[in-house]
Amino acid sequence: MRLGTLCSTGRAIISNFLAARKLCKYENWNNDIGKMETVQVLDKKFKVSIPEEVIMKRIDAVAEKINRDMEGKNPLFLAVLNGAFMFASDLMKRLTIPCEISFVKLASYQGVTSSGKVKEVIGINEDISGRHVIIIEDIVESGLTIKRMLESLGTRNPASVHVCTLLYKPEKMRNDIDIEYVAMRIPNDFVVGYGLDYNQQGRNLKDIYSLVEENESNQNTENMKNIVIFGAPGSGKGTQSDLIIEKYGLNHISTGDVLRAEIKNDTELGKIAKQYIDDGMLVPDSLIVDMLAGVYDSYGPNHKGVIFDGFPRTVPQAEALKKMLADRGHKVAAMIELNVPEDELMTRLIKRGIDSGRSDDNEETIRKRLNVYHSQTAPLIDWYQAEGIRHKINGLGDLNRIFGDIAQVIDNL
Ligand code: AP5
Numbered sequence: 001m002r003l004g005t006l007c008s009t010g011r012a013i014i015s016n017f018l019a020a021r022k023l024c025k026y027e028n029w030n031n032d033i034g035k036m037e038t039v040q041v042l043d044k045k046f047k048v049s050i051p052e053e054v055i056m057k058r059i060d061a062v063a064e065k066i067n068r069d070m071e072g073k074n075p076l077f078l079a080v081l082n083g084a085f086m087f088a089s090d091l092m093k094r095l096t097i098p099c100e101i102s103f104v105k106l107a108s109y110q111g112v113t114s115s116g117k118v119k120e121v122i123g124i125n126e127d128i129s130g131r132h133v134i135i136i137e138d139i140v141e142s143g144l145t146i147k148r149m150l151e152s153l154g155t156r157n158p159a160s161v162h163v164c165t166l167l168y169k170p171e172k173m174r175n176d177i178d179i180e181y182v183a184m185r186i187p188n189d190f191v192v193g194y195g196l197d198y199n200q201q202g203r204n205l206k207d208i209y210s211l212v213e214e215n216e217s218n219q220n221t222e223n224m225k226n227i228v229i230f231g232a233p234g235s236g237k238g239t240q241s242d243l244i245i246e247k248y249g250l251n252h253i254s255t256g257d258v259l260r261a262e263i264k265n266d267t268e269l270g271k272i273a274k275q276y277i278d279d280g281m282l283v284p285d286s287l288i289v290d291m292l293a294g295v296y297d298s299y300g301p302n303h304k305g306v307i308f309d310g311f312p313r314t315v316p317q318a319e320a321l322k323k324m325l326a327d328r329g330h331k332v333a334a335m336i337e338l339n340v341p342e343d344e345l346m347t348r349l350i351k352r353g354i355d356s357g358r359s360d361d362n363e364e365t366i367r368k369r370l371n372v373y374h375s376q377t378a379p380l381i382d383w384y385q386a387e388g389i390r391h392k393i394n395g396l397g398d399l400n401r402i403f404g405d406i407a408q409v410i411d412n413l
Pocket residue numbers: 113114115231232233234235236237238239240255256257259276277280281282283284285288309310311312313317348349351352360369395396397398399402
């Protein structure tokens with residue numbers, strides 16, 4: 001494929017891609033029923049964003065779909081406490097098929113696994129083997145919790161596992177998961193009410209409220225922590241990003257995850273990206289850079305910071321990132337380089353390839369990815385050194401030790 005052809009096709013794809021994102025962001029709840037009250041929950045002010053009437057209509061629609069899809073399957077619903085209790089209750093009232101419900105919680109404990117922190121589903125007394133299970137959630141954001149739940153439930157041999165959520169934030173999703181039953185898509189606002197809490201308060205509100213920004217024009221970006229997490233394939237960028245998000249609440253843009261989601265959804269961008277990814281090559285800069293600005297802007301002008309995972313990967317991408325941020329009065333606060341020896345990278349990726357299903361996790365493609373890393377991406381180490389924001393971390397060994405070193409860098413920004 002010639003590059004010229006690709007660039008013009010690419011621009012059209014990107015504009016469709018961004019238009020779709022915008023649609024998600026501004027999807028509207030037909031909120032003109034005269035309710036504009038605000039409520040004070042602890043120290044924060046919230047305004048009505050989804051009135052009860054709209055919530056009920058959306059639950060009607062989800063219930064109807066479940067009634068259709070699950071007929072004759074006697075599904076078992078697992079409602080995740082605490083947030084999903086109201087949604088679960090109203091959903092159940094609308095189900096007309098035989099079904100059962102149970103309530104579960106997620107408990108976190110520290111463990112040495114691929115993801116560091118492990119979330120375990122507790123409270124399942126039923127034998128779910130051979131059953132059709134539907135998880136009921138109040139909200140799905142990054143998808144990390146759902147991913148862990150699916151992994152955990154998958155070990156108990158269910159016939160199928162589905163996800164049903166009251167609220168879904170497409171802009172924050174960074175895992176490649178099917179959310180089959182979505183009552184409402186919402187922008188990236190902090191919401192409370194109808195089971196959702198702010199520091200355990202506000203669950204009793206019957207409408208959904210979103211946070212009122214305090215003096216939007218006067219917010220400063222001094223404390224914004226934009227971080228580039230950098231390293232070769234398999235160095236642990238994704239793994240450490242999860243831990244950073246959990247501790248610092250930053251947003252996460254993994255260009256690899258975005259591209260894989262596009263491939264899964266069989267979009268035009270996905271079709272083009274697949275050819276490059278399967279071949280271990282980089283997707284052309286023009287496609288990536290345009291896509292990135294759209295995703296970045298979806299976090300609004302005053303976010304806490306973004307972890308750029310797998311971006312930039314070339315010097316032109318680094319320059320484009322610098323300019324894109326400068327145009328918004330922002331900057332990269334740190335580039336954190338995970339340094340891992342090549343034989344360890346190979347071992348990790350081959351191991352992951354056995355169960356990841358990633359089309360580029362096979363020995364031949366991994367070798368190509370490593371070559372591309374050395375020739376096109378590694379020059380960025382000197383580039384960021386010259387910017388004075390490079391922090392080199394030993395990425396070999398215990399996950400929590402590595403994360404401790406990263407946290408030290410972030411705490412000092
Ligand atoms: P993991 O955390 O997954 O490592 P990673 O660095 O995120 O590895 P990736 O394979 O995701 O990197 P990549 O850069 O090749 O892929 P990307 O998706 O960005 O850890 C790896 C494994 O090691 C895991 O199994 C984990 O459990 C384990 N592990 C982690 N830490 C460990 C530790 N301390 N000890 C032991 N085990 C540990 O990109 C994919 C493709 O998309 C690219 O090849 C390219 O074609 C395209 N693409 C993406 N971004 C761009 C871009 N900006 N420009 C052009 N093309 C792009």
